[in-house]
Amino acid sequence: MMRRILLIEDEPRQIEIYEKAIGEAGFKIESLKWGKDGLERLEEIKSKKKKKPDLILLDLILPDINGIAILEKAKSDSQLKDIPFFILTNYSDPELEKIGKDLGVEKHIIKTDVTPSQLVKMIKNWFKKK
Amino acid sequence: MDFFTLYTILPFLSSILFLFFGTYVYLNNRKSIVNITFLFLCLATFWWQFSWFILFIIPNEALAKYLVKIGYVGIIFIPIFGFHFILSFLGRISKFDKYLLFSSYSTAIILEVVLLTTNYFINGFYKYFWGFYPRAGFLHPSYLLLLSVLVIRMLYLLFSSLKKKKIVAAIEYPQIKYILLGTIFYIFASVDFLVNYGVEFYPFGFLFILVFLGITTYAVIRHYLFGIKVLLTELSVGAMAILLLINTLVSTTYFDFFWKGIIFLLFLIFGYYLIKATHEESKRREEAEKIAIQEKFLRQRAEKLAKEFERLDRAKTQFVLATQHHLRTPLSIIKGYTSMILEGSYGKVEEKAKKALSGIQESIDRLIKLVNEFLDISQLQVGREILKKEETQIEKLIEEVVKELDPSAKEKGIYLKLEAVEKLPKMKLDRTKIKTAIFNVVDNGIKYTRKGGVIIKCQILNDKCQIIVKDTGIGLTKEEIKTLFTKFFERGKEAEKIYTTGRGIGLYIAKNIIETHQGKIWAESEGKSKGSTFYIELPLE
Numbered sequence: 001m002m003r004r005i006l007l008i009e010d011e012p013r014q015i016e017i018y019e020k021a022i023g024e025a026g027f028k029i030e031s032l033k034w035g036k037d038g039l040e041r042l043e044e045i046k047s048k049k050k051k052k053p054d055l056i057l058l059d060l061i062l063p064d065i066n067g068i069a070i071l072e073k074a075k076s077d078s079q080l081k082d083i084p085f086f087i088l089t090n091y092s093d094p095e096l097e098k099i100g101k102d103l104g105v106e107k108h109i110i111k112t113d114v115t116p117s118q119l120v121k122m123i124k125n126w127f128k129k130k
Numbered sequence: 131m132d133f134f135t136l137y138t139i140l141p142f143l144s145s146i147l148f149l150f151f152g153t154y155v156y157l158n159n160r161k162s163i164v165n166i167t168f169l170f171l172c173l174a175t176f177w178w179q180f181s182w183f184i185l186f187i188i189p190n191e192a193l194a195k196y197l198v199k200i201g202y203v204g205i206i207f208i209p210i211f212g213f214h215f216i217l218s219f220l221g222r223i224s225k226f227d228k229y230l231l232f233s234s235y236s237t238a239i240i241l242e243v244v245l246l247t248t249n250y251f252i253n254g255f256y257k258y259f260w261g262f263y264p265r266a267g268f269l270h271p272s273y274l275l276l277l278s279v280l281v282i283r284m285l286y287l288l289f290s291s292l293k294k295k296k297i298v299a300a301i302e303y304p305q306i307k308y309i310l311l312g313t314i315f316y317i318f319a320s321v322d323f324l325v326n327y328g329v330e331f332y333p334f335g336f337l338f339i340l341v342f343l344g345i346t347t348y349a350v351i352r353h354y355l356f357g358i359k360v361l362l363t364e365l366s367v368g369a370m371a372i373l374l375l376i377n378t379l380v381s382t383t384y385f386d387f388f389w390k391g392i393i394f395l396l397f398l399i400f401g402y403y404l405i406k407a408t409h410e411e412s413k414r415r416e417e418a419e420k421i422a423i424q425e426k427f428l429r430q431r432a433e434k435l436a437k438e439f440e441r442l443d444r445a446k447t448q449f450v451l452a453t454q455h456h457l458r459t460p461l462s463i464i465k466g467y468t469s470m471i472l473e474g475s476y477g478k479v480e481e482k483a484k485k486a487l488s489g490i491q492e493s494i495d496r497l498i499k500l501v502n503e504f505l506d507i508s509q510l511q512v513g514r515e516i517l518k519k520e521e522t523q524i525e526k527l528i529e530e531v532v533k534e535l536d537p538s539a540k541e542k543g544i545y546l547k548l549e550a551v552e553k554l555p556k557m558k559l560d561r562t563k564i565k566t567a568i569f570n571v572v573d574n575g576i577k578y579t580r581k582g583g584v585i586i587k588c589q590i591l592n593d594k595c596q597i598i599v600k601d602t603g604i605g606l607t608k609e610e611i612k613t614l615f616t617k618f619f620e621r622g623k624e625a626e627k628i629y630t631t632g633r634g635i636g637l638y639i640a641k642n643i644i645e646t647h648q649g650k651i652w653a654e655s656e657g658k659s660k661g662s663t664f665y666i667e668l669p670l671e
Contacts, residue, residue: 011459017466020475061455090458092505093451111462112498115469 003127006053007031008038008070009088010063014111018057021116025124035065039073046079053083055106055123060089060096068099075103084130086123137260137332138186139379144336145179146375147343148172150368155350167215174211177204179336186261194262198255199245202264206241206273209280210234212316216284219309220291230283237276244269258330266326274323281317288313308349316342363408367401450505457501465494503639517560517646524595524668525551525588527565531572532586539576545583546576554588554595557670559647564668567643570636571599571651571664579603582661590670597666606655606662614653615641644668 005027009015015031022029030053032038038058044050056074060067067087074080086107087100097108106126109119152172159165181201188194214231217223223231245251253267288310292303319335319342374394381387468491471479479487532548539546575584582602589596606614615637644651648669655662 011463013463014459014466017463017470021466021470024475089455090462091451091455110458112458112465112501116466117469117473 002026002028003054004051005029005055005057005123006041007057007088008035008062008067009057009059010034010061011059017116018119021120022123025120027123033063035062035067035070038062038067038070039065042070042073042077042080045083046077052080054127056083056085057088058085060087061091068096068103071100071103071105086126088119138183139376141179141182141186141336142379143372143376144340144343145176145183147340147372148179149176151343151347152176163218164215167211167218171208171211171215174204174207175339177201178208179339182333185263188262191257191262194255194257198262198264199252202245202252203242206238206245209277210238212313213280213284216287216309216313220287220306227283227287230280234276234280241269241273241276256325256328256330258325258332260332263325263333265328266323270326277320284313285310305349308345312342312345312349315339315345364405367405371398371401454501454505457504458498461494461498461501465491465498468494503636517563519558519560521556522559522561522564523554524557524559524564524597525554527561528568528586528588528597531565531569534569535572535576538573539583542576542580544576544579544581546572547583547585549585549587551588552590554590555670557595557668559668560643563643564647567640567651567666568597570640571597571666574636575599575601575603575662575664578662591667593670595668595670597668599664599666600661601663602661605658605660606653607658611653611655615651640666 003026005022007015007018007022007029009018009031010033012033015033019029019031032041041050045052058067058070067089071085071087074083074085085100085105086109087097087105088109088111090111092110100108107122109122114122149172152169152175155165155172156169178201181197181204185194185197185201188197210231213234217227217231241251248267250267250269251273252264252270254265255262256265257263288306292306292310315338318338321338322333322335325331325333371394374390374397378387378390378394381390468487470476472484472487472491528548528551532546536546572584572586579601580603584599584601587598587600589598641651644666650667651665653662653664
């Protein structure tokens with residue numbers, strides 16, 4: 001069965017790169033550009049309108065809301081709590097990193113630190129370990 | 131000694147008390163108009179009471195004829211001085227009050243002339259059982275009219291400012307309250323005027339003015355009226371002196387009067403020195419208090435500044451984080467595309483193009499490193515504690531650095547050696563930061579060495595851990611050593627030939643990291659092309 005990955009990211013070029021790399025690696029990837037779309041998606045998952053993704057890649061700096069808001073909503077809901085999150089951002093605020101950690105984020109990745117294929121490798125390894 | 135009977139001693143004492151109190155208030159602050167006008171009020175009151183004392187002891191009518199008017203010389207001015215005092219006490223004198231004050235003084239002077247040159251104001255005297263007393267002339271009621279106007283005005287002003295100050299002035303409010311109360315009592319002393327019109331009773335007005343005096347004294351002690359801080363010693367000495375004086379005055383024989391007077395005078399001298407000594411003591415205490423207050427003020431200021439600094443620092447960090455984020459966004463995209471093209475995600479790439487793409491990739495990574503360091507610089511620069519210290523085996527860190535940099539040394543054909551290190555004690559360090567510092571220093575050594583190589587040594591020296599990085603590279607001039615660890619260091623021409631992008635920023639960061647660990651970093655070199663040695667020293671504790 002194909003793993004489903006949800007990317008919440010606003011930069012179109014970045015989306016293009018990640019969709020290509022992750023999609024070609026054999027995952028089913030879908031992207032949302034706005035924070036509120038992410039929140040809406042969580043609602044839809046709750047009401048079983050949409051399927052639960054196997055992993056969410058979450059950017060922190062979104063045009064409308066802070067990515068942390070999405071994370072908080074998911075982690076405070078018993079039905080959504082088990083969705084794993086990777087934070088994928090270029091914003092390296094240690095405070096935000098700590099908040100993410102406390103909320104149970106699986107990984108905190110700085111985008112410039114990894115190439116798309118390295119990211120794919122990290123995802124694959126993570127699924128393997130799981 | 132029949133001067134002092136019950137009837138004469140009371141006006142005498144009250145006159146002395148007013149003289150004493152007015153002078154005391156004045157001496158405490160000679161420049162304050164409030165204290166000066168209060169002194170005048172007291173002097174006029176003293177004059178009034180003292181002249182009554184004189185009048186009451188006069189034995190015959192011939193003397194009374196001359197002296198009967200003297201008391202009124204002072205009495206006329208009492209309501210005006212009182213009004214003047216209250217105006218200056220309340221501050222902010224309106225035009226109307228200025229006019230009223232001026233015309234009152236003018237009227238008083240006219241009345242004085244009338245008093246002293248005619249019998250219209252005071253017309254002879256009554257002889258009562260306790261002594262002589264002035265008889266009111268037909269102009270006397272005009273004085274009572276002036277007095278009434280001033281009294282009404284004073285009461286109005288005091289009441290209205292009491293209402294206003296209730297909310298705003300914590301110190302002034304009780305002061306005004308007591309002044310108002312005192313004034314009301316003083317007004318009751320007007321009962322004495324009835325005696326001028328032939329109503330026969332002993333003029334007990336002094337009882338009211340003594341209450342006025344008591345209230346005022348209380349306000350001085352409790353509410354710093356007239357800006358005076360009374361000391362307990364002063365009060366006790368004053369009270370004792372008054373008792374001794376009364377004791378002297380009621381003497382029945384001249385001998386009694388003499389030795390009691392001597393005791394009284396001796397006590398005055400003793401009291402003077404006692405008060406002087408306590409004044410000095412209290413001055414010292416006040417100074418100490420002042421210093422304490424100043425210190426408190428400074429501490430509060432320092433705290434405020436620290437808070438402000440923290441706020442600015444946070445704002446700066448936010449700014450740096452945001453900037454870093456903006457810079458990284460396009461960088462991560464370029465990095466993503468480049469690596470994917472190189473990996474063949476966009477079709478087959480020719481070898482030549484691959485080489486060029488690798489160049490791009492390298493530059494991007496260098497740029498990314500700079501952007502990452504950018505945040506470190508801005509944080510370390512303010513020297514704030516952002517270190518995440520943990521127990522660290524420093525030789526492990528050095529080994530890791532050597533492992534990471536070995537490929538680049540091999541690529542250049544130089545050696546990178548780590549001399550066998552003795553086992554070092556664990557140290558509390560920020561692992562990542564210290565590793566970056568060592569990395570930067572070793573990396574620098576490799577960059578500027580063409581032949582030979584870099585040797586790393588580690589040793590304990592005087593409770594300090596010393597890391598020595600010795601290269602056989604281009605060396606450093608004395609000038610270069612001076613600016614080596616600054617933000618704006620640029621290597622000379624020789625260095626540019628070898629490593630064109632040398633920015634020296636790595637050493638600047640290393641220095642900041644080492645210094646936030648209370649360590650030291652420096653470089654030594656014999657000169658151009660003679661190699662250089664870098665020292666990092668970290669305290670073991």
